Amino acid sequence: MKRFSWFNATSLSLGFAFLYLPMILLVVYSFNESRLVTVWAGFSTKWYGELFRDQEFLDAAWVTLKVGVFSSTLATVLGTMAAYVLVRAGRFHGRTLFSGMIYAPLVMPEVITGLSLLLLFIGIGLDRGVLTIVLAHTTFSMCYVSVVVSSRLTSFDRSLEEAALDLGCSAFAAFRLVTLPIIAPAVISGWLLAFTLSLDDLVIASFTTGPSATTLPIKIFSAVRLGVSPQINALSTLLIGIVTIGVITASVLTKRAAVAQVRDEQKAVRAA
Amino acid sequence: MAQTVFAPWTDPVQKPLIEFRNVSKRFGDFTAIDNLSLTIYEKEFFALLGPSGCGKTTMMRMLAGFETISGGHILLDGQEISAVPPNKRPVNMMFQSYALFPHLSIWDNIAFGLKREGRDAAFIDERVDEMLRLTRMSRFARRKPHQISGGQRQRVALARSLAKAPKLLLLDEPLGALDRKLREETQFELMDIQEKTGTTFVIVTHDQEEAMTVASRIAVMDEGRIVQVDTPDQIYEAPNSVYVADFIGDVNLFSGTATARPVDMAAAPEPTVALDAEATAPRHDAALRDTVEANTATAQRLPAPDRKGDWLYDKLFRRFMGSRETAPRRLPPPSPAEVAAARAREAPARPADSAPAIKPGGILVDWADGQPPIIAANGDTAVAGEKVTFSIRPEKVTIDAEQPDRPNAYKGKVIDIAYLGNISTFHVELANGTMVKAQMVNARRLANRHITWEDEVWIGFSETAGVVLKD
Ligand SMILES: Nc1ncnc2c1ncn2[C@@H]1O[C@H](COP(=O)(O)OP(=O)(O)O)[C@@H](O)[C@H]1O
Ligand SMILES: [Mg+2]
Numbered sequence: 001m002k003r004f005s006w007f008n009a010t011s012l013s014l015g016f017a018f019l020y021l022p023m024i025l026l027v028v029y030s031f032n033e034s035r036l037v038t039v040w041a042g043f044s045t046k047w048y049g050e051l052f053r054d055q056e057f058l059d060a061a062w063v064t065l066k067v068g069v070f071s072s073t074l075a076t077v078l079g080t081m082a083a084y085v086l087v088r089a090g091r092f093h094g095r096t097l098f099s100g101m102i103y104a105p106l107v108m109p110e111v112i113t114g115l116s117l118l119l120l121f122i123g124i125g126l127d128r129g130v131l132t133i134v135l136a137h138t139t140f141s142m143c144y145v146s147v148v149v150s151s152r153l154t155s156f157d158r159s160l161e162e163a164a165l166d167l168g169c170s171a172f173a174a175f176r177l178v179t180l181p182i183i184a185p186a187v188i189s190g191w192l193l194a195f196t197l198s199l200d201d202l203v204i205a206s207f208t209t210g211p212s213a214t215t216l217p218i219k220i221f222s223a224v225r226l227g228v229s230p231q232i233n234a235l236s237t238l239l240i241g242i243v244t245i246g247v248i249t250a251s252v253l254t255k256r257a258a259v260a261q262v263r264d265e266q267k268a269v270r271a272a
Numbered sequence: 273m274a275q276t277v278f279a280p281w282t283d284p285v286q287k288p289l290i291e292f293r294n295v296s297k298r299f300g301d302f303t304a305i306d307n308l309s310l311t312i313y314e315k316e317f318f319a320l321l322g323p324s325g326c327g328k329t330t331m332m333r334m335l336a337g338f339e340t341i342s343g344g345h346i347l348l349d350g351q352e353i354s355a356v357p358p359n360k361r362p363v364n365m366m367f368q369s370y371a372l373f374p375h376l377s378i379w380d381n382i383a384f385g386l387k388r389e390g391r392d393a394a395f396i397d398e399r400v401d402e403m404l405r406l407t408r409m410s411r412f413a414r415r416k417p418h419q420i421s422g423g424q425r426q427r428v429a430l431a432r433s434l435a436k437a438p439k440l441l442l443l444d445e446p447l448g449a450l451d452r453k454l455r456e457e458t459q460f461e462l463m464d465i466q467e468k469t470g471t472t473f474v475i476v477t478h479d480q481e482e483a484m485t486v487a488s489r490i491a492v493m494d495e496g497r498i499v500q501v502d503t504p505d506q507i508y509e510a511p512n513s514v515y516v517a518d519f520i521g522d523v524n525l526f527s528g529t530a531t532a533r534p535v536d537m538a539a540a541p542e543p544t545v546a547l548d549a550e551a552t553a554p555r556h557d558a559a560l561r562d563t564v565e566a567n568t569a570t571a572q573r574l575p576a577p578d579r580k581g582d583w584l585y586d587k588l589f590r591r592f593m594g595s596r597e598t599a600p601r602r603l604p605p606p607s608p609a610e611v612a613a614a615r616a617r618e619a620p621a622r623p624a625d626s627a628p629a630i631k632p633g634g635i636l637v638d639w640a641d642g643q644p645p646i647i648a649a650n651g652d653t654a655v656a657g658e659k660v661t662f663s664i665r666p667e668k669v670t671i672d673a674e675q676p677d678r679p680n681a682y683k684g685k686v687i688d689i690a691y692l693g694n695i696s697t698f699h700v701e702l703a704n705g706t707m708v709k710a711q712m713v714n715a716r717r718l719a720n721r722h723i724t725w726e727d728e729v730w731i732g733f734s735e736t737a738g739v740v741l742k743d
Contacts, residue, residue, distance in 0.1 A: 162338055163371035165358045167385035167436065177384075181375045 023240060030233035037228050047234040057235065060219040064199060066130055067215060071137035072194035078138065079145025080187055087153040105143045113140055114207030121208060128210030136208040137198040144197060145190035152186035189250035196246040199239065278488060280313035287350060289314045289440065289472055290335070295344035297330055304330045306496040317466050317473045319483035322493030328476040329368070332442045335474065336365045364438040368445050370429040372417035378428050379413040385436040403431040406465060423454050434469060443475040447482065459485050480520050484508070492516050514741050517663040524664050524708050526646060528639030530740065532656040533647070630679045630735050637662045637740065640704045647679045651740035664738035666709035669731050671698050671723060678732030684708065686727045698723065700731050
């Protein structure tokens with residue numbers, strides 16, 4: 001291995017410090033004995049205990065979980081369908097426009113997405129609550145799923161589907177029995193991505209929520225305005241944990257399939 | 273032979289299994305298949321042969337139902353199938369890339385189609401086992417496709433496409449990914465399986481040797497059209513165009529103008545059977561005689577073993593070399609003097625006075641100024657006066673040091689010799705610069721060693737050995 005020069009080492013640690021120092025501070029202070037956020041008074045997990053006794057936080061956690069599961073599942077179904085059509089349907093009129101439009105929400109300012117959805121919900125007279133947040137989250141996370149899935153589908157050998165048709169499958173059976181099992185890792189990582197996005201979102205949720213539905217990010221944001229409490233730190237630490245696990249699982253899933261295949265192939269070559 | 277020859281295409285009562293009627297396929301404004309008609313019969317092993325991009329895969333995909341046709345009809349068993357979706361056709365395809373399902377085991381891959389048919393478990397078990405045995409893959413049933421070699425994958429793909437016992441099996445360049453030796457073995461395996469199952473096979477290939485080996489009939493394609501459909505030997509011996517002659521195997525082409533042969537030449541005596549045999553294989557005899565003589569000459573010169581030698585042989589060498597009588601003997605090459613002696617002894621044996629009678633009729637091809645025209649007794653007199661191409665296979669062209677008694681003989685110089693083990697190809701340049709290939713079977717190790725680079729030689733061929741093709 002090449003050794004790091006002094007310069008490289010410094011810039012690397014500076015970069016990582018910039019990225020992770022705030023989070024590390026947050027995690028450390030979530031274990032602080034003292035109520036005062038900036039004064040270290042010894043190790044304790046009491047704020048976690050207190051968190052789980054706080055009904056409001058538990059309610060918010062439950063809402064967040066529901067929104068996350070429903071919206072990411074819906075987004076996965078819709079996003080996979082969109083990706084399938086865009087990759088498979090070949091050249092149809094307006095294909096470029098469609099694929100462009102699928103990706104546009106990726107760069108759309110959240111404020112605008114949130115505002116436009118709010119106007120829509122008011123316009124059609126939909127009561128704001130869990131349902132509207134689910135719909136809103138589905139809208140913006142669907143395009144992330146479709147990006148992940150379509151990149152897998154472009155490298156997918158079309159003749160596998162044709163072989164399934166040839167052996168007697170209907171188009172839907174071919175998708176269910178052949179395509180879906182093979183692209184499953186990409187679909188699952190798309191779901192995890194959508195779930196973490198939903199967990200993180202503050203702006204769009206604030207626009208589309210009603211009095212009955214408060215998600216954790218909204219809860220944290222409003223609590224912090226009254227002053228940072230160690231309880232919030234504990235909650236945020238938990239969120240960081242969940243998101244990290246989600247993202248790592250997603251990338252491991254995609255990587256491992258490829259690695260396993262390479263290993264098996266090498267084994268087969270050695271055996272031959 | 274008592275066995276009746278399999279040739280349903282010659283029998284007018286036979287109904288074809290597949291019929292293409294004026295089928296066209298266009299991709300945008302590109303015509304991939306152009307008004308093509310073709311019939312394929314039950315139990316045939318039919319080969320589509322042509323260069324890459326000529327539309328072979330498109331033909332297959334239209335049969336399997338993956339491409340809609342732009343015009344015409346495709347009939348299977350007399351029924352129009354153009355509108356039948358792929359999953360409803362009694363046709364299975366073995367894909368060029370094999371297309372094995374990577375997430376399923378070999379066993380599940382083969383069972384896939386049977387499960388879709390809704391067969392009961394016992395039937396599926398039995399059928400899959402049968403297919404595994406047929407393709408000798410039973411040991412690997414539990415493996416995944418990426419855990420077996422390319423040749424094994426190819427066999428699994430075959431087993432999977434045969435499992436549903438289709439009426440018609442389509443094979444798209446099935447052996448393209450295999451190395452030469454494995455490919456040859458697999459060709460025979462395919463023929464064996466085709467015979468055992470009685471399935472009609474349509475195979476796509478761009479390898480003419482492969483088509484010649486496996487097929488009952490071959491369709492030679494060029495840019496979306498069929499140029500010739502015939503049995504392998506007819507395709508080889510009687511190509512109907514320069515394209516086919518040139519595509520299949522090696523060929524010498526002479527283009528020129530045809531004229532009807534003068535009547536006085538036609539007055540020659542009737543050809544005899546013996547003459548025909550002489551016309552097709554004279555050089556073998558000559559070569560053989562050469563070598564036999566040379567071999568006896570060298571055999572007399574071999575030293576006999578003495579007592580010590582005998583003892584050594586009995587005690588030691590016999591164990592691993594076998595009995596001496598059957599042990600292969602390596603002969604040193606004969607000296608030039610011996611070859612000359614052998615040839616001298618052989619020469620008077622040939623009757624110099626009885627010039628071979630040349631079959632009457634046919635045409636002459638004027639192909640170059642200052643060269644005698646080519647006599648083609650089998651040429652159609654109807655082409656007289658037209659531009660034609662005379663085509664002859666290198667193995668029908670003989671090469672001699674002296675002028676041979678052959679209807680067509682031309683003088684030239686050896687430019688190159690390609691030694692291919694079983695045969696040698698001589699590249700001979702004629703006086704007007706035309707290059708001609710002549711092939712010799714190396715039946716004996718020493719055959720034709722006396723002809724070498726830069727030698728003045730004569731090439732010759734009989735009046736019926738070539739084919740006259742209209743341009
Ligand atoms: N889907 C398609 N769209 C446009 N052109 C195609 C398509 N499929 C095949 N072709 C064209 O049709 C011709 C015949 O192709 P193909 O049947 O695959 O040839 P082969 O199998 O003989 O090599 C080629 O020139 C190819 O470019
Ligand atoms: Mg092809």
